[in-house]
Amino acid sequence: MTALRFDPIRLPSECEELRKEVRAFLADEVAAGTFNPFQPLREDADAREFSRRVGARGWIGMTWPKKYGGHERSFLERYVVTEEMRVANAPVRRFFVADRQSGPILLRYAPEHIKTDILPRICRGELCFAIGMSEPNSGSDLFAAKTRATKTDGGWLINGSKIWTTSAHMADYMIAIFRTSPSTKENRRHGLTQFLVNMKTPGIKVNPIGQITGQKEFNEVVFTDAFVPDDHQLGEIDGAWKQATSELAYERSGPERFLETYYVLTELVRAVGPDPDTRSAEGIGRLVAQLHTMRRMSVSVAGMLQAGKEPVVEASIVKDIGTVWEQQLPHRVRDLAAFVEEDAGNRETLENQLTFAIRTAPKLTIQGGTTEVLRGIIARGLGLR
Incomplete structure (x- = not known):
């Protein structure tokens, strides 16, 4: 039986400095027209030049050895970059899978000539993996x-x-x-x-x-x-089953597992304005409290990865709770937005986002392992089956 651990981890000061850098970079990209953070449905998924610029900043392969083009930074620093990219709706698809899970698998199992050839190109934002x-x-x-x-x-x-x-x-x-x-x-x-x-x-x-x-x-x-x-x-x-189990700890525990529809929550806050009614304030407060809890769990898993552990069960819990939450979020936001006054077009962006989020929501509990499979892993890890 596995004992669950979600150690209380606080992001160190270097993470907060890095967060400022990433936010400034993303603000410049938005200003340059690279992407629109308020438009989740985009045709810029294959953003080659953006990927190269992210690589040039050292934000791909952050935790990998320098001999392979990495930067030997912490999993907590990588967490911050992922979180900021996800919150901004940045077009990360071209490099994200390679950074999150394919690179670590190659580091662990590929022959040396493969690592020296492919890993530096991932770090430069040049390669896409499936x-x-x-x-x-x-x-x-x-x-x-x-x-x-x-x-x-x-x-x-x-x-x-x-x-x-x-x-x-x-x-x-x-x-x-x-x-x-x-x-x-x-x-x-x-x-x-x-x-x-x-x-x-x-x-x-x-x-x-x-x-x-x-x-x-x-x-x-x-x-x-x-x-x-x-x-x-x-x-x-x-x-390979042993390798795949380890790989999925990387895939299932990051902030991308509960932030995929986050944009509708921030847009709801904008729509209700600085003086929300009691119902809206209570509803938003409840959602933010849930978000904070999932974030603390996800940061904890990042800390365990940093310590060289393989928190498979904990990562599965983060993915299970997180994807169910982000799947339900658009519906909760739609309910709360029902009483928002429609003045000065304050609902147009929110309505567009909700339309997309509600359509994309069904896939969220499937990608990275269905809810049913995850709960089987959790039950087995807890000695319940």
Whole structure:
């Protein structure tokens, strides 16, 4: 049984200085017209030059060794950068997955020549990564994966498909899990291996999946005898489940897991103005208190990552609570906004944001692991199953 720990961690002074730097940088980008922080539905997801400028500031690969282009800063400093980028609705999609989880996996499992080639390019904001986990007909059951990697001379041939692969349409690389052996009765997790896949490899086709919001960030990726060389195998053959579990601690615990619809809360505060009625004040206060609690939990997990721990259960709790909250937030804001007086167009931006947030909300409890899967992980970690 795992004992839950959410140590009370305060951000040190260097984090607050860094926050000022990031805010000033983002304000300059907004002023230059790079992005509109009040418009969550944008066509600037593939913001190549913005990514390079973020890399030039040293804010990608912040915690990685300097020999690979990193900056050896703390997970708490990285937390601050992520938080400010998310709150500002900055177009981070091109580099964020590589920074959050793909880079750490390469650091841990890739051969040296791969690390010296790819990691510095991630840090410079030049590369985009996708994650290949989910498959058709297997949902969030990672261990039901059927896409096969078959051994051949000098490498592996991949056949099958992955689905819901965010950013695969613009990714340079994918880190994916493929079946290399059958599972066993004793261990259904057995038989999966992790690979680094160059997305320009012949035999890979990317099919965009449209969303109700108009976005096309999800994709189906079909592999037909796509060749992956031996040196692109990451870690232990048939043992990827252990690596994936560790990887998801990075994916599930950050502030992006409760701030994706945050913009509707700040816009509600603007709409009600400096003198809200009692109902609005109480409702906003309750939401802010909940937000503060989740933030403290997320900062605590960042502190544990900084200490070299793998807080898988705690990260799952942050993701579970956070995504349910951000999914429900637009509906709560809409209820509170019902009594806001419509004068001087003070509701137009809020209404536009609510329309988008309510449409995008259903996906939030699916990406990064469904609520049901997360609660199974939590229950297992607490010795309840």
